[in-house]
Amino acid sequence: MEDTNDHVLIQSNVEIHNKPYILTLTRTHLSWEPTSIESGRSSTRSEPLAKQNVHVQDLREVIGVHPVKPPSKPSRGFKKIYNTKHDSHLFIELQSIGPLAFAVCMVTNTSKPRWRCKTINFLCTDTLLCQHWIDKIKEVLAIPAFNRPRRLLVFINPLAGNKKAEKIYREKVQPFFEIAEIHVDVIVTERANHARDTVQSGYDLRTVDGLVCIGGDGIFTELLNGLLTRTASETGIEQTPEHVLMSPDLRIGIIPAGSTDCIVYTTTGVADPTTSALHIIIGDSIGIDVCSVYHGDIFQRYCVSMLGYGYFGDLLKESENNRWMGKLRYDWSGLKKIFANRAYEGEISFRVSPDSKSTPTDGVRCFTGCSVCKVAGERKIQGNLQNRTDASALSTITQEDSVHSSSDEWQTIRGRFCSITCLTLSCACSLSDKGLAPNCHLGDGCSDLILVRECSRFNFFHFLLSTNKPELNQFDLDFVEVYRVKEFRFQPIGTEESDSETTGNKKSHHKKLKLQRNSMWNCDGEILENPVVNARVHHQLVRLFARGRPNLECRNQSQSCCAACEKEEM
Numbered sequence: 001m002e003d004t005n006d007h008v009l010i011q012s013n014v015e016i017h018n019k020p021y022i023l024t025l026t027r028t029h030l031s032w033e034p035t036s037i038e039s040g041r042s043s044t045r046s047e048p049l050a051k052q053n054v055h056v057q058d059l060r061e062v063i064g065v066h067p068v069k070p071p072s073k074p075s076r077g078f079k080k081i082y083n084t085k086h087d088s089h090l091f092i093e094l095q096s097i098g099p100l101a102f103a104v105c106m107v108t109n110t111s112k113p114r115w116r117c118k119t120i121n122f123l124c125t126d127t128l129l130c131q132h133w134i135d136k137i138k139e140v141l142a143i144p145a146f147n148r149p150r151r152l153l154v155f156i157n158p159l160a161g162n163k164k165a166e167k168i169y170r171e172k173v174q175p176f177f178e179i180a181e182i183h184v185d186v187i188v189t190e191r192a193n194h195a196r197d198t199v200q201s202g203y204d205l206r207t208v209d210g211l212v213c214i215g216g217d218g219i220f221t222e223l224l225n226g227l228l229t230r231t232a233s234e235t236g237i238e239q240t241p242e243h244v245l246m247s248p249d250l251r252i253g254i255i256p257a258g259s260t261d262c263i264v265y266t267t268t269g270v271a272d273p274t275t276s277a278l279h280i281i282i283g284d285s286i287g288i289d290v291c292s293v294y295h296g297d298i299f300q301r302y303c304v305s306m307l308g309y310g311y312f313g314d315l316l317k318e319s320e321n322n323r324w325m326g327k328l329r330y331d332w333s334g335l336k337k338i339f340a341n342r343a344y345e346g347e348i349s350f351r352v353s354p355d356s357k358s359t360p361t362d363g364v365r366c367f368t369g370c371s372v373c374k375v376a377g378e379r380k381i382q383g384n385l386q387n388r389t390d391a392s393a394l395s396t397i398t399q400e401d402s403v404h405s406s407s408d409e410w411q412t413i414r415g416r417f418c419s420i421t422c423l424t425l426s427c428a429c430s431l432s433d434k435g436l437a438p439n440c441h442l443g444d445g446c447s448d449l450i451l452v453r454e455c456s457r458f459n460f461f462h463f464l465l466s467t468n469k470p471e472l473n474q475f476d477l478d479f480v481e482v483y484r485v486k487e488f489r490f491q492p493i494g495t496e497e498s499d500s501e502t503t504g505n506k507k508s509h510h511k512k513l514k515l516q517r518n519s520m521w522n523c524d525g526e527i528l529e530n531p532v533v534n535a536r537v538h539h540q541l542v543r544l545f546a547r548g549r550p551n552l553e554c555r556n557q558s559q560s561c562c563a564a565c566e567k568e569e570m
């Protein structure tokens with residue numbers, strides 16, 4: 001059967017850089033091939049699209065189309081077209097009433113992390129035809145299958161990173177949104193939690209197709225928390241460990257302008273504002289896991305990158321006290337905490353992933369079209385279908401997300417830890433391309449739980465260094481353990497109160513306090529003071545305007561290793 005998507009919607013002669021071409025639009029592609037005006041040759045659809053000299057542009061990667069001013073002097077080729085078909089007086093008249101040329105703006109470099117845009121001008125034989133091309137291309141780009149946002153709510157954190165977020169938006173994002181004719185409502189945040197509060201309760205989200213933040217990981221987690229809390233309240237689902245959450249309808253886009261930008265780096269492969277803007281415009285979509293964090297039954301926060309106790313909690317606390325240092329505060333606080341070399345006693349219980357084939361040390365990285373996330377996604381759909389047939393189950397409950405687990409699925413470890421870190425994504429960033437959990441997947445429904453047992457200062461530094469160096473493996477170290485988990489609980493052992501009660505001598509009390517004081521949790525850059533937490537991973541709970549990191553090495557491999565390769569092989 002003929003593919004209806006490849007039906008020609010419009011085809012005509014055009015000129016690109018003074019050379020004649022035949023231009024063709026289908027529902028999926030725009031293609032142009034050189035032609036000869038003298039011979040009056042016209043293109044035929046029987047010829048294959050991918051032959052030499054034919055340029056085929058996937059419409060998914062077209063940003064927009066707009067009229068351009070006609071050249072002051074029509075080209076030689078166009079005079080010829082014109083002379084054979086039209087009267088010269090009419091030609092002059094047509095120029096004055098409308099455009100003769102249109103520009104198509106499209107993404108380049110999509111196999112690489114950093115995307116750019118190129119524009120090609122197509123010169124038509126008359127203004128009506130030109131307008132027809134513009135209308136037709138816009139019409140095709142607007143079809144629901146492309147899933148492009150038409151209206152966005154944009155939050156700019158003016159204080160993020162080097163305080164350049166507004167400039168970045170004006171210069172690197174807004175012009176592309178204008179080409180794509182996306183209507184934006186821009187809010188420049190005036191305080192911490194402004195974005196969260198607006199999304200949570202103050203804005204009619206039915207009027208937009210997506211949310212965008214311009215800033216660092218902090219403003220993104222504000223949007224995430226606001227959106228998920230709102231979705232839970234609108235769907236009447238309580239935020240407790242017993243309930244399964246609903247995914248929001250809106251996607252979130254992140255334009256990096258912060259200090260680390262690890263979420264955008266992990267989901268697009270680069271922290272680059274233009275690339276992120278282009279992912280948003282073309283309507284990319286990827287589901288990512290979210291961890292919900294509780295203190296007993298009391299909801300604390302949603303977390304997508306790191307939930308860290310010990311070193312990472314202490315580091316955050318210290319860096320908050322040194323905000324005046326700017327970005328340097330992280331290095332300074334990190335160094336201070338390495339020298340302090342604190343370990344904390346506690347008990348951690350966790351439920352491991354049911355998929356024993358996928359482990360945090362299997363060397364399988366999460367790239368665009370990741371097969372591990374794909375399989376987990378299919379399992380989730382199957383689980384949903386199964387549960388829909390079960391009248392007693394909520395339609396959103398999946399087998400994987402089921403909150404009921406038998407006690408034998410749980411493992412418990414007691415000990416003294418320098419750090420406990422639960423990662424829902426690899427946490428790669430421009431400073432550490434592999435991240436803390438290099439094999440962690442964006443959407444497999446699990447987190448990688450890394451336990452660093454009490455060790456020397458040197459060993460802990462070695463661990464941190466290994467997370468940064470591709471040639472070192474942090475999981476080879478004998479004081480480091482890693483588990484792929486669906487949920488976990490942590491309980492510190494030995495508290496300040498109990499120490500002070502049991503110790504009469506003031507000196508030994510201080511000594512003990514120093515040794516046994518609890519740390520706090522670093523939850524995506526926010527401090528959770530209470531060390532007793534339980535957390536659950538929700539499979540692909542939110543969708544971002546992204547498609548994951550491109551695998552730059554996959555072209556060298558014999559087997560297809562990502563969706564891009566599979567597509568090419570077909």
Ligand SMILES: Nc1ncnc2c1ncn2[C@@H]1O[C@H](COP(=O)(O)OP(=O)(O)OP(=O)(O)O)[C@@H](O)[C@H]1O
Nearest residue numbers: 160161189190191192193215216217218219258259
């Ligand atoms: N106008 C504002 N004034 C003060 N704080 C704000 C404002 N807007 C947002 N914030 C807060 O600033 C925090 C940091 O923001 P963001 O992550 O965007 O920037 P950043 O420089 O990368 O920060 P970080 O140093 O945490 O990585 C966020 O948690 C957010 O709550």
